Amino acid sequence: MYRILVVEDDTVLRNGIVYSLKKEGYETETAGSLKEMKEVLSRPLDAVFLDVSLPDGDSRNYLESRRRDLNIPVIFLTARSTERDQIRGFDAGADDYITKPFSIPLLMRRLRAVLRRNEKEDGSLYRTDNLMYDFKTKILTKSDVPVSLSKTEMKILEIFLANRNQVLTWETMLEKKWDIDGNFVDKNTLSVNIARLRAKLEDDRKNPRYIRNVFGIGYKWSDENDR
Numbered sequence: 001m002y003r004i005l006v007v008e009d010d011t012v013l014r015n016g017i018v019y020s021l022k023k024e025g026y027e028t029e030t031a032g033s034l035k036e037m038k039e040v041l042s043r044p045l046d047a048v049f050l051d052v053s054l055p056d057g058d059s060r061n062y063l064e065s066r067r068r069d070l071n072i073p074v075i076f077l078t079a080r081s082t083e084r085d086q087i088r089g090f091d092a093g094a095d096d097y098i099t100k101p102f103s104i105p106l107l108m109r110r111l112r113a114v115l116r117r118n119e120k121e122d123g124s125l126y127r128t129d130n131l132m133y134d135f136k137t138k139i140l141t142k143s144d145v146p147v148s149l150s151k152t153e154m155k156i157l158e159i160f161l162a163n164r165n166q167v168l169t170w171e172t173m174l175e176k177k178w179d180i181d182g183n184f185v186d187k188n189t190l191s192v193n194i195a196r197l198r199a200k201l202e203d204d205r206k207n208p209r210y211i212r213n214v215f216g217i218g219y220k221w222s223d224e225n226d227r
Helices: 011-023 034-040 059-069 083-092 104-122 151-162 170-181 187-201
Strands: 003-007 027-031 047-051 074-078 096-099 125-127 131-134 139-142 145-147 167-169 211-214 218-221
Touching: 003 011, 003 034, 011 027, 011 104, 027 034, 034 059, 047 059, 047 104, 059 074, 059 083, 074 083, 074 104, 083 096, 096 104, 131 151, 151 170, 151 187, 151 218, 167 170, 170 187, 170 218, 187 211
Parallel strands: 003 027, 003 047, 047 074, 074 096
Antiparallel strands: 125 131, 131 139, 139 145, 167 218, 211 218
């Protein structure tokens, strides 16, 4: 689950953004000043909504000085709408720049776009609403609960995720599995392991959301419902 920091000194606006984030399924942290923000930044975060003008300073200056070691997306929120202000914000290291007043639905969509873009650039993390797989740590979680996978199940999952929304024939999957492990795997063994993986991932195995059969051909990992 994504954790978003909202840095805004306007309490009413901050509470409104937090309410909308929680309604969308995000976890939140809040701050009303640069000092409070610095304390929160030590915690795990996925993105920051950052007001430019805070009681104790201009957040653009702070971001500019910290951008190299602040490895999360930052979205500026500000009433400063001139082209010069926006250029200054992006030069400071912003991933997006949203001027006030703004609509909450648009704000949520801009956030999702930034999060998707950040994950694509990193390439090491896959997320849906309830699944997350880290290619670096080899950890899979479902609704924030770790899911234990065998080595074969893990390799099959990685093949699916690397070829999302593409039809994979049995032959293709067998070849990819062979290339990874160098061990012989037949069609029956592959089918058994996919069935076990599906049982761990799907809420309804009869109507799978992720691993779908393509009749007479093979399988397809579908993430149509991704954020």
